[in-house]
Structures are given as structure tokens and as C-alpha cells.
Amino acid sequence: MKKFLLGSFAAVLILALAACSSASGKDDSGSEDSNDKTITFGVTPWTSTVPPTKIAKLIVEDMGYTVKEIKADAGNVFIGMSRGDIDAFMDAWLPAHENHLKKYEDDLDVTAISYDGVQMGMVVPSYMKDINNVSDLKGKEDLFNNEMYGIEEGASATGIFNNMIEGHGLDLKQVNSSEGGMLAQVKRYTKSEEPVLFFGWRPHTMFNKFDLKVLEDDKNYFEKAAVKVITNKDLKDNSPDVYEFLSNWSIPIDDVEQMIVQIEEEGTDPEVVAQEWIDNNQDKVDAMLGK
CATH class of the missing domain: 3.40.190.100 (Glycine betaine-binding periplasmic protein; domain 2)
Known part of the structure; x- marks a missing residue:
């Protein structure tokens, strides 16, 4: 009987601990379940920022995350990433944003090239x-x-x-x-x-x-730009699956321009446009997800 009571008590204790673990949203390793995590994207007031951000948002949501967008000018987006308030920015123009990268280089990660050769x-x-x-x-x-x-x-x-x-x-x-x-x-x-x-x-x-x-510029104040994905340095450890996806990110500039036309000229909802791109480019999406 004593063994039975001890066994019953142990079983109840295990169930209680399991319930507590489930309620806290943590797995056996003690890390938070991805369903309870939030990924935050910085969004500048430029039309070029919207299509890639919306595509990434829908894909990351499909990975089980909550996604938030913070609207700010470029300088404040970089400040937000350096502080850990923003996880990713899909529309960093280099070399134009080189000064921001140098200022916060210890806190930022140049994660991927979205497209390059931009005039x-x-x-x-x-x-x-x-x-x-x-x-x-x-x-x-x-x-x-x-x-x-x-x-x-x-x-x-x-x-x-x-x-x-x-x-x-x-x-x-x-x-x-x-x-x-x-x-x-x-x-x-x-x-x-x-x-x-x-x-x-x-x-x-x-x-x-x-x-x-x-206009051509013999002094080359503006080199042809490369548009890159920048993330804060914590994302790689906090959400490695999201970081891996963003590290594989790329999109043709012609596709971005066409989506801007759909959004700005035709008045189509940005997330509808983004979902259409995902549906029509599932092979690219799979490659970015490492499938």
C-alpha cells in the first residue's frame, strides 16, 4: 500500500509539472514555444519596403509566430534593431545605409541580399x-x-x-x-x-x-545599390528558424516593382499581393525555408 501511495503521488506530481510546463508555453528544453514568440519588422515610409515585408510576414506567421510591424524612418529602424525592439528590416540600402551599419555594427547582422544592381x-x-x-x-x-x-x-x-x-x-x-x-x-x-x-x-x-x-555621376556619390536584409544579433539565437529563412531571402527587383504597382496604382491590399506572390513562387519560398 505504501508503494502504491508513493507511486500515485509521483504520478500526480508528474502530471502537475507537465500541466505547469504546458501552461508556461515552454518545451522540455526550457525555451519558449515558437507559437508564443513575436517577430517584429521595421517598416520605413517607402513603397519598396512594403512588398518584401508583407511576404516575409506571411511566411513567418505560417511558421507559427506572431508578427508585428513598427513604422519608422530608417534611422529609427536601425536604432530599434540595435536595442532589440525590432528583429528585422527587409529594405536596407547599401551603401546609403552604411553609416547606420557602422554605428550599430556590434548589434546588427547583415543577413541576406534581397536584390542588387539598383540605380x-x-x-x-x-x-x-x-x-x-x-x-x-x-x-x-x-x-x-x-x-x-x-x-x-x-x-x-x-x-x-x-x-x-x-x-x-x-x-x-x-x-x-x-x-x-x-x-x-x-x-x-x-x-x-x-x-x-x-x-x-x-x-x-x-x-x-x-x-x-x-543622371550619371562621374564622382560616384551613389554607387549602384544592393538592398539587404538586416537583423538584430539576437535573432539568430532566439529564433534560429526565422533567421535561417531570412538568411536565404532573395527576390527579383522586377517582382518588387510589379507588386508596388499593384499596391500603389491598382489599390490592391498589400497582403493579398504578397500572398499571390507566395502562391506563384512556392519553389522560391521552399528554397528560402530550406525545404
């Missing part, structure tokens, strides 16, 4: 036949009211453009606003085929909306 720089409408190089702007700044339109003040590209203007000795002032504000000015000037100078990059619907050209 960016000073842009004018194609009807400006005599302006093809940044050097062609010298002495013609008054055509543009001595203004060049850029994006938000805190963007890395803003500082590069200021250096470019100074380095080329141009009598220009950079006028900073949101991406939408900048493009509103472009629309206003191109409607009547007036001169306008602004920041342009691919992938972006601006090249679908307007007939544009990126």
Missing part, C-alpha cells in the same frame, strides 16, 4: 535632353529654381545629396519632405513638361508613372 540618384524627366550627367547641372541650376526635391530629412540619402551638391559645386538647395510630397512636386512639374530635379530609385512606380532618367 538611385538625381533624376530628371527624359524630356530634358541636355541634362544627362550631374555635371550638366552646373550653371543651369536656375532652371530648377535652384532646388532639388528629396525625401525625409533623416534619411541617409539626404546627407549624401548634400555632399553631392557641395562636391559638384552646385548652387542647389535640397528641399526635403515625404516621398509622397516629393512626388507631388514631380507630378506638378512634369504635367506641363517643366524642369524638375529630384531623388529617384528603383524599384518604384515613379518610373511607371513618369518618363525619367537617372
Whole structure:
């Protein structure tokens, strides 16, 4: 009887411990179950950030995680990653964001190349036949009211453009606003085929909306960009399956541009567009997941 009572007590104790373990959301190793984990993506106010972030979000959710998005400018996204508040950023432009990487290099991981060979720089409408190089702007700044339109003040590209203007000795002032504000000015000037100078990059619907050209730059202030996935250094240990997926990430720039058109021009819900890409590219998704 004594043995029976001890055995019964042990069985009850094991069941109680199992129940407590289940309730705490931890497996036998003591780590939290992935279903209770949250992955946070940083989202900048650029149209190019949305498609890759939404695709990654849906895939990570399918892996059993909760996903949150934090909207911020690029500088604050990098700060958030360095503090561990943001796990991943799908749209880091290098070398434009090199200063952020160097500043927080001990806390960040350059995880994958999303796509490369991306053009960016000073842009004018194609009807400006005599302006093809940044050097062609010298002495013609008054055509543009001595203004060049850029994006938000805190963007890395803003500082590069200021250096470019100074380095080329141009009598220009950079006028900073949101991406939408900048493009509103472009629309206003191109409607009547007036001169306008602004920041342009691919992938972006601006090249679908307007007939544009990126100016050549002999001094190479903007190298052709590579768009990379950056994660905080803790992600690899905290969520190795998510890190492995993101380390295998890649997507064609043409696909991103087409998705931007669907979202921005056609008004399709971003997650619908992202799910359609996943459905049509299951082989790429499987490869990124290591299947």
C-alpha cells in the first residue's frame, strides 16, 4: 500500500509539472514555444519596403509566430534593431545605409541580399535632353529654381545629396519632405513638361508613372545599390528558424516593382499581393525555408 501511495503521488506530481510546463508555453528544453514568440519588422515610409515585408510576414506567421510591424524612418529602424525592439528590416540600402551599419555594427547582422544592381540618384524627366550627367547641372541650376526635391530629412540619402551638391559645386538647395510630397512636386512639374530635379530609385512606380532618367555621376556619390536584409544579433539565437529563412531571402527587383504597382496604382491590399506572390513562387519560398 505504501508503494502504491508513493507511486500515485509521483504520478500526480508528474502530471502537475507537465500541466505547469504546458501552461508556461515552454518545451522540455526550457525555451519558449515558437507559437508564443513575436517577430517584429521595421517598416520605413517607402513603397519598396512594403512588398518584401508583407511576404516575409506571411511566411513567418505560417511558421507559427506572431508578427508585428513598427513604422519608422530608417534611422529609427536601425536604432530599434540595435536595442532589440525590432528583429528585422527587409529594405536596407547599401551603401546609403552604411553609416547606420557602422554605428550599430556590434548589434546588427547583415543577413541576406534581397536584390542588387539598383540605380538611385538625381533624376530628371527624359524630356530634358541636355541634362544627362550631374555635371550638366552646373550653371543651369536656375532652371530648377535652384532646388532639388528629396525625401525625409533623416534619411541617409539626404546627407549624401548634400555632399553631392557641395562636391559638384552646385548652387542647389535640397528641399526635403515625404516621398509622397516629393512626388507631388514631380507630378506638378512634369504635367506641363517643366524642369524638375529630384531623388529617384528603383524599384518604384515613379518610373511607371513618369518618363525619367537617372543622371550619371562621374564622382560616384551613389554607387549602384544592393538592398539587404538586416537583423538584430539576437535573432539568430532566439529564433534560429526565422533567421535561417531570412538568411536565404532573395527576390527579383522586377517582382518588387510589379507588386508596388499593384499596391500603389491598382489599390490592391498589400497582403493579398504578397500572398499571390507566395502562391506563384512556392519553389522560391521552399528554397528560402530550406525545404
